[in-house]
Amino acid sequence: MSLAIAAFSTVVEWYDFTLYLYLATILSRVFFGNGATGLLVTLAGFAVAYLMRPVGALVFGHLGDRHGRRPAMLAAMGLMTAAMLATALLPTHAQAGPLAGALLLLIRCLMGFSVGGEYTGVVAYLLEGAQPRRRGLITSLAAAASEIGALLAAGIAALTVGLLSESALVSWGWRLPFLVGAALAGSVLVARLRLEESPEFERQRRRGSIPVQPLRHALRHHRPGIARGFAISALGSITYYVGITYVPVFLTATGTMDEAHALQLATIAAIAVIVVTPITGALSDRIGRKPVLLALALLSAVLPVLMFTVMARGSPGLVLAGAVVLAAVAGGVSAVGAVATAEQFPGEGRLSGLAFGATAATALFGGVAPWVAQLMLASTGWTAVPGAMIALVAVAVGPIVALMPETNRRI
Numbered sequence: 001m002s003l004a005i006a007a008f009s010t011v012v013e014w015y016d017f018t019l020y021l022y023l024a025t026i027l028s029r030v031f032f033g034n035g036a037t038g039l040l041v042t043l044a045g046f047a048v049a050y051l052m053r054p055v056g057a058l059v060f061g062h063l064g065d066r067h068g069r070r071p072a073m074l075a076a077m078g079l080m081t082a083a084m085l086a087t088a089l090l091p092t093h094a095q096a097g098p099l100a101g102a103l104l105l106l107i108r109c110l111m112g113f114s115v116g117g118e119y120t121g122v123v124a125y126l127l128e129g130a131q132p133r134r135r136g137l138i139t140s141l142a143a144a145a146s147e148i149g150a151l152l153a154a155g156i157a158a159l160t161v162g163l164l165s166e167s168a169l170v171s172w173g174w175r176l177p178f179l180v181g182a183a184l185a186g187s188v189l190v191a192r193l194r195l196e197e198s199p200e201f202e203r204q205r206r207r208g209s210i211p212v213q214p215l216r217h218a219l220r221h222h223r224p225g226i227a228r229g230f231a232i233s234a235l236g237s238i239t240y241y242v243g244i245t246y247v248p249v250f251l252t253a254t255g256t257m258d259e260a261h262a263l264q265l266a267t268i269a270a271i272a273v274i275v276v277t278p279i280t281g282a283l284s285d286r287i288g289r290k291p292v293l294l295a296l297a298l299l300s301a302v303l304p305v306l307m308f309t310v311m312a313r314g315s316p317g318l319v320l321a322g323a324v325v326l327a328a329v330a331g332g333v334s335a336v337g338a339v340a341t342a343e344q345f346p347g348e349g350r351l352s353g354l355a356f357g358a359t360a361a362t363a364l365f366g367g368v369a370p371w372v373a374q375l376m377l378a379s380t381g382w383t384a385v386p387g388a389m390i391a392l393v394a395v396a397v398g399p400i401v402a403l404m405p406e407t408n409r410r411i
Contacts, residue, residue, distance in 0.1 A: 003125075003126060003129050003130070003138065005191050005192060005194060005195055006073070006122050006125045006126055006129075006142075006192075006195065008145050008188070008191075009073070009077065009118075009122060009145075009188045009191070009192060010118070010119060010122050010142045010143075010145045010146040010149065011145050011146065011148050011149035011152065011184065011188070012077070012080060012084075012118075012149060012181065012184055012185045012188050013080065013115050013118045013119055013146065013149065014146035014147065014149035014150045014153070015149035015150070015152055015153045015181050015184060016080070016083075016084055016111060016115075016149075016153075016181050016185075017046070017049075017111075017115070017245075018149065018150040018153040018154065018245050019153035019156070019157060019177050019178070019181060020046060020108070021043075021046060021241075021245045021246065021248075021249065021370060022153060022154060022157045022245070022248055022263055022266060023157055023174060023177065024039060024042045024043055024046070024249055025039060025042075025249065025252055025259055026161070026169060026170070026174055026259070027042050027104070027174065028041065028042040029170055030092050030093060030100075030170055030174055031090075031092065031093050031100045031101045031104045032093060032101050033093050039249075039253075039374065040371065040374060040375065040378075041101065043249075043370055043371040043374055044371050045101075045104060045105045045108050046108070046367060046370060046371065047367045047368040047370070047371045048105060048108065048109060048112075048367075049105075049108035049109055049111055049112035049367060050112055050362065050363045050366055050367015050368065051112070051363050051367060051368070052109045052110075052112035052113045052116065052363075053112050053113070053115060053116035053359050053362060053363045053367070054116060054355060054356070054359045054360045054363050055113055055116060056076075056112065056113035056114055056115065056116025056117050057116035057117055057120055057351075057354070057355030057356075057359035058116075058215060058352065058355045058356070059113075059116070059117065060072045060075065060076050060116060060117020060118075060121060060351070060355075061117060061120065061121075061214065061215070061351035061352040061354065061355035062214055062215065062351075062352060063075065063117070064117070064121055064124070064201075064351040065210070065211060065214035065348070065349055065350065065351050065352050066210060066211075066212075066214060068197050068198070068201050069121055069124060069125045069128075069197065069198040069201055069351070070192075070195050070196070070197050070198070072117055072121050072351070073117075073118070073121045073122065073125065073192060073195065074189070074192055074193070074195075075117075076114050076115070076116075076117040076118045076121065077114075077118070077185060077188055077189045077192055078189055079110070079113070079114035080111065080114045080115065080118065080185050081182060081185035081186050081189055082110075083107055083110045083111040083114060084111070084178055084181045084182040084185050085178075085179075085182035086107050086110075087104070087107050087111075087178045088175045088178035088179045088181075088182060089175075090103055090104060090107070091103070092170070092171075112367070116355070116359055117351075117355075119142065119146070119359075120342075120351055120354040120355060120358060120359055121351060122142050123139055123142050123338045123339075123341070123342050123354070124198070124200075124342055124350050124351055124354065125198050126138050126139045126141065126142055127139050127339060127342045127343070128198045128199055128200035128201070128347065128350075129198060129199060132409060133285060134285060135285065135339055135343075135408075136281040136282060136283075136284035136285035136289070136335075136336065136339045136408065137278060137281045137282040137285055138281075139281065139338045139339040139342065140277050140278055140280065140281025140282075140284075140334075140335035140336070140338060140339065141277075141278065141281075142338055143273075143277045143281075143331070143334040143335050143337075143338050144273075144274055144277040144278055144335070146334075147270055147273040147274050147277060147331065147334075148270075148274060150244070150245070150266075150270045150273070151267060151270035151271060151274065152184075153177070153181075154263055154264075154266040154267040154269075154270055155267050156176075156177045156180055157177055157263050158260060158263035158264050158266075158267060160173055160174070160176055160177055161259050161260045161263060162260045200347040200350075201347065203347065204347055204348060209348055210348070211348050211349050214348075214349040214351070214352035215349070215352040215355075215356065217348060217349040217352070218345065218349040218350075218352045218353035218356060219356065221349075222344065222345050222346075222349070222353050225344030225345050225353060225357070226344070226353055226356050226357035227357065227400075228341075228344050228357075228400060228404050229341040229344045229345075229353065229354060229357030229358040229361075230357040230358065230360060230361045231361070231396075231397045231400040231401070232293065232337045232340050232341050232358070232361075232397070232401070233337060233341055233357065233358035233359070233361035233362055233365075234361040234364070234365040234393055234396075234397060235296075235297060235300060235333055235337070235365075235393055235394060235397045236330075236333045236334050236337035236362075237361055237362045237364075237365040237366035237369070238365040238366065238369050238389060238390050238393045239300055239304075239326075239329055239330035239333050239334075239390055239394075240330045240333070240334055240366065241365075241366040241367070241369050241370055242304075242369050242370060242373050242386050242389055242390055243304060243307075243326035243327065243329065243330045243386075243390055244266075244269055244270075244273070244326065244327050244330050245266075245370065246369070246370040246373055246374075246386060247262070247265070247266065247269065247311070247323055247326065248262035248263055248265070248266050249262075249370065249374060250308070250311070250373070250374075250377070250386060251265070251311065251319065253374065253377060253378075254312050254377075254383060256311065256312060256313075256314045256319060257319070265319065265320060265323050266323075268320065268323070268324065269323045269324055269326070269327035270327070272324045272327040272328050272331065273327050273328070273330065273331030273334075274331075276327075276328045276331040276332055276335070277331045277332070277334065277335040278335070280292060280296075280331070280332040280335035280336055281335040281336065281338075281339065283336075284335070284336040284339065284340075284408065285408065288406050288408045289336055289339065289340040289343070289406065289407050289408050290401065290402075290404060290405075290406045290407075292332070292336045293333075293336055293337070293340060293401045294398070294401050294402060296329060296332050296333045296336070297394050297397055297398040297401055298394075298398070299329050299332075300329055300333065300390055300391065300393075300394035301391045301394035301395050301398065302391070303325060303326070303329060303387075304326060304329075304386070304387030304388075304390040304391055305384045305387035305388055305391055306384075306387070307322035307323075307325050307326050307387060308322070308383055308384045308385075308386050308387035309383060309384045309387070310322045311323065311383075312383035312384075339407075340407055341354060341357070341358045342354065343407035343408075344357070344407065365393060369389065372389070373385065373386040373389060376389070
């Protein structure tokens with residue numbers, strides 16, 4: 001039961017951040033007026049919030065490594081619930097002027113801080129509670145559940161945009177998806193009260209091996225693991241945030257689709273990820289993390305430029321095919337990346353090691369990447385530039401994956 005609760009709880013994190021990105025064009029009008037720079041400022045807010053993730057990961061990671069995974073996960077979810085509710089209650093630009101945008105960015109930073117300790121804590125908890133022969137599959141459920149959050153965000157955003165008029169949407173309709181998120185977060189917080197402590201942390205407690213300074217312990221003993229975790233997470237982040245969540249913004253910005261149809265497409269892409277994720281996790285249990293990651297790095301280097309070029313041409317069939325291919329690749333990387341990064345560390349200092357490596361990469365290659373992609377698209381006019389960004393990271397990460405040791409102990 002504890003593993004199921006932990007896996008499902010990642011729905012909230014990805015619901016919120018995916019929702020923000022899917023509603024970026026609307027939020028830009030609500031909080032920054034109708035100026036030409038509104039969308040870039042809104043995407044910059046997404047990036048700034050992600051830069052807070054490593055800070056939150058270090059704080060919650062220290063809490064989780066010193067006092068247990070359970071209290072860290074409870075504290076992170078409590079803060080996330082408050083941040084989502086506060087977002088839904090914010091004044092708009094029409095009501096408060098520039099203050100509205102400033103408050104939005106402030107709450108996004110608070111959300112990024114809380115989320116920093118969320119995903120890594122859940123991944124570590126699932127890894128430590130799973131049977132060794134099923135760690136890839138069980139840990140991949142965090143990525144699958146998070147995509148359920150993304151699917152829910154896409155569906156609710158599409159429903160909201162499709163059913164409401166522009167005036168109603170900008171006036172009050174945009175609040176509805178965030179209120180749903182706050183209710184969802186609150187329900188997960190209540191469910192987490194039933195969590196048992198991680199068996200790995202209980203082992204440390206019995207043996208007296210809990211590190212006094214977890215981050216220093218990780219930096220002293222596991223620097224190669226931190227570097228490899230950074231690389232794997234960089235690939236997972238840019239394939240996901242540029243290859244999935246940025247796609248609706250890309251399609252709208254290039255005039256390929258309107259907001260409602262782009263969000264409907266995102267819903268289909270989310271379903272593709274949910275299907276691919278557990279299959280990839282189970283495959284990594286059977287043949288190893290390393291060969292699966294190498295294959296996905298190769299696909300990430302070859303396919304994205306072609307897929308973004310295809311999607312910009314506007315044919316509905318080609319747009320759908322491109323989005324699903326990108327989503328499948330990103331889902332595969334997220335699935336095996338979750339277990340592979342967590343396995344870079346022993347239980348002692350695991351959350352702090354993940355915070356310094358994997359979460360830092362997520363901030364740089366996840367949160368900042370959509371803003372950079374939009375900026376590059378606007379300045380160059382080259383529709384394949386988001387795909388080129390993914391390919392460059394994949395080419396850089398490939399050799400690191402090729403040289404890393406296999407972490408699946410069954411191989």
